[in-house]
Amino acid sequence: MIEVKNVSQSYNRHGQRKTLEDINFSVREHTITALVGANGAGKSTLLGVMANLLPALSGSVLLDGTDVRRVKTNAMAKKVAFLKQTQLLSIRVTVNDLVEFGRFPHCAGRLTQLDRDKVSQALEYMNLTELRERYLDELSGGQRQRAFIAMILAQDTPYIFLDEPLNNLDVKYSVEMMKIVQRLVSELNKTVVMVLHDINFAAAYAGYIVAMKDGRIIREGVPEEMITRETLRAVFDFDFRIEKYGGKNVCLYFDNE
Amino acid sequence: MRILIIALFVVLVALSLMIGSLGGVTPKALLAGDETALRVLLYSRIPRTAAIILSAAGLSVAGLIMQAISRNKFMSPATSGTTDAAAFGLLMSFIFLSKQSGIVQTLFAFVFALVATLLFTSVINRLKLREVVYIPLLGMMYGGLISALTTAVAYRFDAMQMMASIGLGSFARLGNFAIVYIVVAPLILSVMYASKFSIIGLGEDFAKNLGVRYRRVVFLGLAVISLISAATFVAVGPLPFIGLIIPNMATSFYGDNLKKSIIDLMLFGADFVLVCDILSRLIIYPFEMSVSLTVSIIGGVIFMIYLLRGMYGNRKQKTV
Numbered sequence: 001m002i003e004v005k006n007v008s009q010s011y012n013r014h015g016q017r018k019t020l021e022d023i024n025f026s027v028r029e030h031t032i033t034a035l036v037g038a039n040g041a042g043k044s045t046l047l048g049v050m051a052n053l054l055p056a057l058s059g060s061v062l063l064d065g066t067d068v069r070r071v072k073t074n075a076m077a078k079k080v081a082f083l084k085q086t087q088l089l090s091i092r093v094t095v096n097d098l099v100e101f102g103r104f105p106h107c108a109g110r111l112t113q114l115d116r117d118k119v120s121q122a123l124e125y126m127n128l129t130e131l132r133e134r135y136l137d138e139l140s141g142g143q144r145q146r147a148f149i150a151m152i153l154a155q156d157t158p159y160i161f162l163d164e165p166l167n168n169l170d171v172k173y174s175v176e177m178m179k180i181v182q183r184l185v186s187e188l189n190k191t192v193v194m195v196l197h198d199i200n201f202a203a204a205y206a207g208y209i210v211a212m213k214d215g216r217i218i219r220e221g222v223p224e225e226m227i228t229r230e231t232l233r234a235v236f237d238f239d240f241r242i243e244k245y246g247g248k249n250v251c252l253y254f255d256n257e
Numbered sequence: 258m259r260i261l262i263i264a265l266f267v268v269l270v271a272l273s274l275m276i277g278s279l280g281g282v283t284p285k286a287l288l289a290g291d292e293t294a295l296r297v298l299l300y301s302r303i304p305r306t307a308a309i310i311l312s313a314a315g316l317s318v319a320g321l322i323m324q325a326i327s328r329n330k331f332m333s334p335a336t337s338g339t340t341d342a343a344a345f346g347l348l349m350s351f352i353f354l355s356k357q358s359g360i361v362q363t364l365f366a367f368v369f370a371l372v373a374t375l376l377f378t379s380v381i382n383r384l385k386l387r388e389v390v391y392i393p394l395l396g397m398m399y400g401g402l403i404s405a406l407t408t409a410v411a412y413r414f415d416a417m418q419m420m421a422s423i424g425l426g427s428f429a430r431l432g433n434f435a436i437v438y439i440v441v442a443p444l445i446l447s448v449m450y451a452s453k454f455s456i457i458g459l460g461e462d463f464a465k466n467l468g469v470r471y472r473r474v475v476f477l478g479l480a481v482i483s484l485i486s487a488a489t490f491v492a493v494g495p496l497p498f499i500g501l502i503i504p505n506m507a508t509s510f511y512g513d514n515l516k517k518s519i520i521d522l523m524l525f526g527a528d529f530v531l532v533c534d535i536l537s538r539l540i541i542y543p544f545e546m547s548v549s550l551t552v553s554i555i556g557g558v559i560f561m562i563y564l565l566r567g568m569y570g571n572r573k574q575k576t577v
Contacts, residue, residue, distance in 0.1 A: 053462050073465060075468075
C-alpha cells in the first residue's frame with residue numbers, strides 16, 4: 001500500500017519554483033498506473049519522491065503506513081524496484097551479472113541457492129536464458145530492455161516504478177515492453193507505476209491514469225473517464241481528436257483544424 | 258585465462274627472487290644451504306618481490322575502484338590528485354615532524370590524499386560534466402597544482418632533495434618496505450566490498466534502488482584508494498599508469514563485475530610490474546634503473562594502443 005500525502009517539492013530549499021505542489025493520491029494495487037502530462041509537469045519528480053530517491057520537502061509518502069524516509073534503504077529495495085529509462089550503462093556486465101545485482105537487497109552480494117534460483121527464474125521468464133553470458137552492449141535494444149526487467153523481477157518486489165521506460169525505444173520494442181509490463185501485473189500480481197509520454201500507450205495499457213500539470217495532479221481516473229477531449233485539453237493545452245478503435249479510445253494529434 | 262595469469266605469476270616471482278646484482282641465488286645454492294644466498298633471499302629478494310606484488314595489486318585495485326566510482330575509464334589515483342596529495346602529505350610530515358617512522362609518514366600521506374580526493378570528487382559531481390576526457394584532464398591539472406605547491410613548499414624548507422629522491426619510484430629503497438604491507442588491509446576490504454563497488458558504478462539512483470548506501474560506499478572506496486596510494490607512495494614512490502591501464506585491460510577481458518575479476522586483476526597487475534621490475538634490473542645489469550621509468554615506457558605504449566582501440570570501439574558503438 002503506497003499513499004502520497006500532501007507532498008511538495010521544489011528546486012531550491014526556500015520553496016520557490018515548486019516542482020510538486022500538494023500531491024495526494026494512493027497507488028492502486030495490482031494495476032498499471034500511468035503518470036501522464038506535459039514536459040516539466042513533475043511526473044518523474046513524483047516517482048522519484050515515491051521511491052525515496054529524493055526526499056519530499058514537505059508531506060510524506062507512506063509505504064504500508066510507514067514514512068519512506070524512515071524505511072531503511074535495504075528494506076525499501078525489497079519493496080520497491082525503480083528503473084529509469086534504460087540507458088546504455090557505462091560499465092560492461094553480462095546479463096547474468098545484471099540480474100544477479102537484482103538479488104543484492106536480499107543477499108548483499110553472497111548468492112545462496114535461493115538467489116540463484118530466482119535469477120534463473122527471472123531469466124527464464126524474460127526469455128533470456130540463452131543470452132545470460134552475453135554482455136549488455138552486445139544485445140539489441142529490446143533484449144537489453146528485457147534484461148533490466150529481469151533484474152527487477154529478481155529483486156522480487158511487490159511494487160515496480162518505471163520512469164519513462166519507452167524513451168529511446170522504437171515502436172516495436174515499446175509495444176513489447178508494455179506487453180511485458182501487462183504480464184507482470186496479470187501473471188505475477190505486481191503493482192506498477194510508470195511515467196509515460198505517449199498518451200495512447202497510457203490509454204491502451206494502463207488501468208488507471210494520473211494526469212499532472214505544473215506540479216499538481218489535475219485529474220485521475222480509469223482510461224475511459226480520462227481519455228476525453230475536455231480532460232486532455234486541460235492536461236496538455238492541446239485539442240486531441242478522440243476516435244473509437246477496437247473498443248478503446250485513441251487520441252489523434254495531427255490535422256485537427 | 259586465470260590459469261595463464263597464475264602460471265605467469267609463479268614464473269615471474271621465481272625470476273624476481275633469483276635476479277639481482279648479487280648472483281648465486283639459485284635453487285641449487287639454496288638447497289645446498291648456502292648462507293649468503295639464503296640471507297640475500299630473505300632480506301632483499303623476498304621483501305622486494307612482496308613489495309612489488311602488493312603495490313601493483315593495490316594500485317590496480319585502487320584504479321578499478323576509482324573508475325567505478327567516477328564512472329570514467331580514464332580515472333586513476335594519478336589523475337585525481339590522490340598521488341600528488343600523498344606526496345604533499347609526506348612532505349608535511351617531513352617538515353613538521355622531521356624524520357619519522359614510515360607509519361606516521363603514511364598516515365600523513367593518507368589523510369592528505371583522502372581530503373584531496375574527496376574535494377575533487379565532490380567538485381566533479383557538482384559540475385555535471387559528463388564528457389569523459391575532461392574529468393581526468395581536470396584531475397591532472399588539479400594534481401599539477403598540488404605538486405606545484407609541494408615543490409614550492411619543499412623549496413622553501415630545503416626539502417627538494419628528499420622530494421626528488423622520493424619522486425622516482427624504486428623497489429630498491431629497503432628502508433620503508435614494511436609500509437607496503439599496510440596495503441593488505443584495503444585489499445581485503447575491497448574484495449569484501451567488490452559487489453558494492455560494481456553497483457556504485459551503475460549510478461546513484463541505481464545503487465539506491467538496490468539498497469546500497471551510495472555515499473557510505475563511495476566514501477569507503479575513496480578511503481581504500483587513498484590508503485593504497487599513500488602506502489605505496491611512501492614505500493616505493495610513484496608507479497604511473499598502473500592504476501590506469503591494468504583495470505582497463507582487465508575489464509576488457511572480464512567485464513565490470515568486480516566480484517568476478519578482482520583477484521585476477523590483482524595478479525595481473527602484479528605480473529605486469531614484476532615484468533617491468535625484472536627488466537629494469539636487467540637492462541643495465543649489474544646496476545638498475547628506476548622502475549617508474551620502465552613502467553612509464555611500457556605502460557605508456559600500452560595505454561596509447563588501448564586509447565586508439567577504444568576510439569575505434571566507441572565509433573562502432575555509436576553507429577549501432
